[in-house]
Each structure stands twice: as structure tokens, then as C-alpha cells.
Amino acid sequence: MSRRPYLNFSYFPGCSMATTATEANESIKKAAKVLGFxxxxxxxxxxxGSSSAQTMCKNLSLGMAARNLSLAPPGWPLVAMCPRCxxxxxxxxxxxxxSPEAHHALEDHWGRPIPLDLEIVHFMExxxxxxxxxxxxxxxxxxxxxxxxxYYGCTLFRPPRMQKEKYFQGEMENLLKMLGAxxxxxxxxxxxxxxxxxxxxxxxxxxxxxxxxxSAVAARANCIVTxxxxxxxxxxxxxxxxxxxxxxxFSEVLALALGAEDYEEWWPRHIVDxxxxxxxxxxxx
Amino acid sequence: MSQPKLQEKSREFPAVEISGMNRALAADIRKRSGxxxxxxxxxxxxxxxxxxxxxxxxxxxxxMRMLQYGMEQEVLRCSTIWICVGCHTCSSQCPMGIDIAxxxxxxxxxxxxxxxxxxxxxxxxxxxxxxxxxxxxGRAHKLSIMWxxxxxxxxxxxxxxxxxxxLARRKLELRPxxxxxxxxxxxxxKCYWRESK
Numbered sequence: 001m002s003r004r005p006y007l008n009f010s011y012f013p014g015c016s017m018a019t020t021a022t023e024a025n026e027s028i029k030k031a032a033k034v035l036g037f038x039x040x041x042x043x044x045x046x047x048x049g050s051s052s053a054q055t056m057c058k059n060l061s062l063g064m065a066a067r068n069l070s071l072a073p074p075g076w077p078l079v080a081m082c083p084r085c086x087x088x089x090x091x092x093x094x095x096x097x098x099s100p101e102a103h104h105a106l107e108d109h110w111g112r113p114i115p116l117d118l119e120i121v122h123f124m125e126x127x128x129x130x131x132x133x134x135x136x137x138x139x140x141x142x143x144x145x146x147x148x149x150x151y152y153g154c155t156l157f158r159p160p161r162m163q164k165e166k167y168f169q170g171e172m173e174n175l176l177k178m179l180g181a182x183x184x185x186x187x188x189x190x191x192x193x194x195x196x197x198x199x200x201x202x203x204x205x206x207x208x209x210x211x212x213x214x215s216a217v218a219a220r221a222n223c224i225v226t227x228x229x230x231x232x233x234x235x236x237x238x239x240x241x242x243x244x245x246x247x248x249x250f251s252e253v254l255a256l257a258l259g260a261e262d263y264e265e266w267w268p269r270h271i272v273d274x275x276x277x278x279x280x281x282x283x284x285x
Numbered sequence: 286m287s288q289p290k291l292q293e294k295s296r297e298f299p300a301v302e303i304s305g306m307n308r309a310l311a312a313d314i315r316k317r318s319g320x321x322x323x324x325x326x327x328x329x330x331x332x333x334x335x336x337x338x339x340x341x342x343x344x345x346x347x348x349m350r351m352l353q354y355g356m357e358q359e360v361l362r363c364s365t366i367w368i369c370v371g372c373h374t375c376s377s378q379c380p381m382g383i384d385i386a387x388x389x390x391x392x393x394x395x396x397x398x399x400x401x402x403x404x405x406x407x408x409x410x411x412x413x414x415x416x417x418x419x420x421x422x423g424r425a426h427k428l429s430i431m432w433x434x435x436x437x438x439x440x441x442x443x444x445x446x447x448x449x450x451x452l453a454r455r456k457l458e459l460r461p462x463x464x465x466x467x468x469x470x471x472x473x474x475k476c477y478w479r480e481s482k
Contacts, residue, residue, distance in 0.1 A: 015425040019458045020451075046423040046464045051371065052415035055393055063473040064419070110469065154372040160386065192336050192372035199431065200411045202444060204340045204368075233456070237447050269454050 007130060009121075010076045011039035012068060014085040014229075015047050021229035021249065023266035028081055028123060028251035034258040035134045037126060039079060042071050048088040051196060062102070065092030070112040077119040079126055081251065083155035083228050090120050122156070123251070124171050124227065135178050140259030142180035145281040146223060148253070149187040149216045150176075151235070153228030157190055172227060172250060179257040184221040188212045193234040202238060209238040217243050222277055225250055236271040246274035256283060306355030314352060317391035320384040325349035331375035331385050341365040342404065345375050345385050352388070361396040365389070367405035410437045420474045423464025428457045 017025040032039045049064035065088045072078050080086040096103040097116050107114050127135070150172040157169060173183040191212050194205030212235065216224055226232045227250045235247045252266055256278075263284060267275050278284045315322065325346065332344035342364045343351070351359050360366070369389040376384045396403065403409045414434045418426045431448065451457045464470055 015462070018424065018462045020427055020456045044465050046470055047419050047425050049419075050415060050425065052412040053419065054390070055412050056397060056416060057476060058394070059476040060416075060473055063476070064470075067469060067473070109472075154374070158373040158377045160371065160373055160376070160384075190374075192370065192374065194336075195370035195372065196408070196411060197337070197340075197368070197370055199434070200405075200408045201340065201368075202447075204337060208336050237451065269456060271450055271454060271456075 006036050006038045007126075008038045008040065008076045009079040009126065010072050011041050012045055012048075012078055012080045012085060012089065013041060014080065014082040015050075016229035016233075017081060020233060021269075023269045024081065024229050024232070024249035024251050026262065027249060027255035027260060027266060030260045030262070031251055031255040031258050032123075034138050034255075034260075035127075035131055037130070040073075040076070042068060042078070044071060048082075048085040049092075050084065050088070054088070061088065062092050062095055063106070065089050066096060066106050066114060067110065069093060069096075069118060070106070070110050070114045072115070072118055074113075074115055074118075077121050077126075079121055079123055081123045081227070081229075083122070083153050084230070086120065086122050087155050087160060093118065093120060122166075122168070122227075124156075124168055124175070125166065127175055128171055131175075132178065135175065135258075138258050139179055141257050141283055143176065143253060143257050143283070144180045146176075146181040146253065146283075147184050147221045148176065148181055148223050148225040148248075149184050149189050149219065149221045151189050151212075151224050151226040151228075151231060151247075153226060153231040154190075154192050154195075156227055168227075172225065176225065176253065179254070181225075181253065181257075184216070184219050186215075187219040187221060188215040193228075193231040194238065195230065195234070198234045198238055205234065205238045206240055209235055210241045213239045213241050213245060214243075216245055217241075221245065223248055223274065225253055239272075244272050246270065246272050246277055248274065303354050303356075307357040308355050310355050310357045310360075311352055314388060314391050314395065317394070318384065318387040320387050321381075322349050322383050322385070322388050323353055324381040325353070325383055326381070328380060330378050330380060334374045334378045336372065336374065337368050337370070341368045345369075345389070348388070348392070349383070349385070352392075358401075360392055361399060361401035362404055364404035366392045366396060367403065367408045369393075407438050410434060416474075418461070420471060421467075422461040423467055423470040424462045426458070426461035428459060429461065431457075 013025050045068050049061040053061040053064055198205045223245050224247045232247050232249055327346050329346050332338050332346050338344050348360055348365055366389050371386045373386045376386045411434050414430045418430050
């Protein structure tokens with residue numbers, strides 16, 4: 001591992017990972033370090049615009065996402081973990097490619113170049129591309145006994161403007177299988193978590209979230225692993241079912257398998273405490 | 286057109302008067318969304334797959350038909366366009382390859398621009414509070430968004446338990462995470478429709 005060269009990436013955490021889901025942020029950094037990926041946080045990044053800017057004003061949405069692109073150091077791929085951030089960053093780049101006028105106007109405005117060939121990738125793509133042998137080599141705790149429902153979240157599973165985006169279906173299963181975990185099919189792994197309706201109309205979201213969790217319980221999974229921090233939050237806070245399952249961030253289980261030791265700080269931030277499960281599986285002391 | 290009740294399994298719609306329809310609307314939405322919704326032949330795959338259809342006043346396929354008819358008032362005033370979160374289940378399942386979520390996206394924007402009455406004002410309020418947070422900090426600060434949203438909607442005690450749980454788990458940060466060069470962010474908000482009024 002020490003002789004292996006570090007691969008450089010700039011890293012866009014996004015608002016959720018930086019605040020409500022710091023446990024996801026910490027664990028992704030930990031996992032990246034072990035795997036030899038140097039994630040340099042984008043200096044002074046701002047919100048990607050989110051669905052709110054997208055709903056209210058296209059120019060605002062473009063400007064918010066594009067500013068981040070203007071901050072990215074050249075030559076390093078830009079890595080995001082939040083599927084929605086990834087989507088808005090990629091959409092902005094595509095929009096600027098299609099409109100040289102807007103591209104030049106924004107470049108002039110900020111006095112910084114906005115490279116149109118900047119590669120914008122999801123962390124899972126980085127793992128698939130460079131990580132498989134690194135994963136096997138750095139496996140410290142086998143995830144044996146972890147029976148997970150892979151929950152990608154809509155944006156990763158069904159990319160908007162489908163022909164133009166990459167699909168990730170199956171990758172989470174492949175990666176976590178390598179680390180000893182067992183994917184559980186036959187659950188509502190692809191149903192939407194409710195997104196912002198969880199804040200505005202929780203009574204609509206609760207029955208849907210319950211169906212997702214109940215289906216995972218019925219399929220005999222012992223946890224859900226999600227790639228999206230918003231999904232993670234919604235699945236935890238909106239579930240009112242009697243039997244509940246821990247909902248992990250993908251980066252948490254990854255870092256755990258790679259031998260991270262600071263996990264004690266992650267679990268108290270979960271609404272459904274994952275410690276009983278992890279102790280039962282002897283994954284943590 | 287009267288609003289059908291929610292949670293009804295089978296819905297009956299009154300006859301539609303299609304004189305006085307707005308043909309320009311269909312062309313406009315086609316251009317904005319970049320998708321060919323005139324291909325829709327009412328197979329209702331979208332309505333069957335949509336996780337939120339029970340909360341909508343019209344299922345997505347009815348929106349497509351109303352658009353084809355040019356029923357501007359109905360499509361801009363319906364709750365469907367606001368309930369849609371863009372999960373793309375419909376778009377990925379449509380046998381005619383219509384990006385239905387993109388149509389909803391375009392209609393939402395059009396409704397805001399046209400100043401149409403908003404069927405789900407609480408959702409619009411929420412988006413506005415998110416934008417206020419972005420304008421101020423450059424990043425979303427969930428605690429102030431939810432605080433101000435509750436002030437707007439007056440639903441103080443709904444969800445209090447969840448809010449407290451999140452606070453206890455330190456999932457609602459007290460202090461916002463901020464962009465240093467906030468000037469660059471505030472400038473971006475000049476184009477925002479609220480400001481240009």
C-alpha cells in the first residue's frame with residue numbers, strides 16, 4: 001500500500017455531508033485515505049443549488065453549480081458523494097458546454113476559468129475504476145453477517161436524462177460483496193425516500209418509508225446501506241414501523257471494513273442505533 | 286374542473302371543455318422540457334409507478350393529456366407538479382420514452398413565472414426558505430430553514446419530536462457552515478425572480 005501512488009481528486013462534500021451527515025463525511029475521508037485516494041476538499045465550495053434553486057430559477061441553479069466548477073483545480077477529477085450534487089454539477093457543465101455565451105460570461109464574471117473537460121465523478125465510480133484490488137488488499141474487518149439492502153437513492157439508480165448519465169446499478173453490491181457482506185434482493189430498494197416531502201408533507205412520506213423498511217425486514221436483511229445522505233436521514237426519521245433496521249451510509253460500512261477506528265463518533269448520530277447489530281456480528285468491540 | 290378527492294381508488298373526471306385551450310402552452314413546455322409528451326397514449330404506467338400519486342390531485346398521465354389539450358389553468362394550478370420530487374420512476378418506466386419528470390419541472394417553473402396560484406404553498410415556502418439560507422450562507426443550514434419554514438406555515442408542533450431527536454443526535458447543526466466569499470453568492474441571486482420584481 002505504501003508503495004502505491006496516491007491518486008489525487010478534488011472533493012465536493014455538499015451541504016448534507018458537511019452538516020447533518022458528518023459521519024458520512026468522516027468515514028469517506030477515512031476510507032479514501034486507506035485506499036490511497038487523496039481527496040482535497042474544494043476550497044470555499046458552495047451548495048450545488050439543490051432542487052430548490054432548480055425549481056425556482058434556472059440561472060441561479062446554473063450559477064451555484066458553476067461556481068464550484070470554477071474553483072476546481074485543473075487536472076484533478078472532481079469527486080462527489082451526494083448523488084444530487086453530482087447530478088447538478090454535471091448538468092451545469094453540460095449546460096455550459098451547450099452555451100459558450102453563458103460559459104464566457106461566468107468565466108469573465110469570476111475571473112476564473114471553468115474547465116469544460118473537468119471530470120466529475122461519483123465516489124463509487126472511483127472505487128470501481130481504481131479500487132477493487134486496493135479494497136481486497138486493505139480489508140481489515142470482513143463484513144461477514146452483514147445482510148444489507150442496497151439503497152442507491154433515485155438519482156444514482158435512475159439518473160435523470162438517462163441516456164447521458166452513468167448507471168450504478170449493481171456496483172454497491174459488487175463492492176460490498178468483496179468485503180464480505182451479503183446483498184439482500186427482494187426489498188423495495190429502488191423506491192423513493194420522499195426527498196423534500198419529508199420536510200413539507202411528512203404524512204405522505206411516512207407510509208412509504210415504512211413500506212421500504214418493512215420490505216427489508218421481510219426480506220431478512222439486517223440493515224440498509226445507502227449512498228445518499230438525504231435518503232439515510234429520511235429512512236431513519238420517517239419510519240414509524242415497530243421493527244426498524246439500522247441505515248448505514250455506504251462510506252461507513254466501507255470505512256469499517258477498511259479498519260477505521262473512530263466509528264464511535266458515527267453511531268451516536270444515528271436515530272436507529274446500529275451498535276447492537278455490529279456487536280452481535282462482532283464487527284465492533 | 287372539480288378536484289377529485291384524494292385516496293380514491295378509481296377516479297372519475299368530468300367532461301372536459303376543450304374550446305378555449307392554449308396551444309402555445311404545449312409548444313412552450315415541449316421546448317423547455319425537451320421531451321415529446323404528445324406521444325402519451327394514456328397507458329398509465331406512470332400513475333401506477335409513482336410513489337406519490339395518492340397525494341396528487343391528478344395522476345401524471347392526466348397532466349400529459351391536459352397539456353395536450355392546452356388546459357393551462359389546470360396544469361399550472363394542480364398540486365401534482367409540486368408533489369413531484371423528481372424521483373424519475375415515471376420517466377424510467379414510460380414505454381414512449383417521455384421524460385415526465387422533466388415536464389413536471391418545466392410546469393413548476395412556468396407556474397412560478399406566470400404567478401399562478403400555487404396548490405401546495407407550503408412546498409413553495411420550503412423552497413424559498415432553502416434559497417434564503419443559500420443566499421445568506423452559500424450553503425443549506427437545515428436548522429434555520431426548518432425554523433423559518435415553521436414560522437411561515439405555523440405548523441410549530443407538527444414534527445417537534447423528530448426535530449428534537451435530530452437535535453439530540455447532533456444532526457441539526459446550530460451554526461451554519463458558510464462560504465467565505467459570500468459576495469459571489471449574493472450576486473448570483475440578482476437573477477432570482479423574487480428580486481427582479
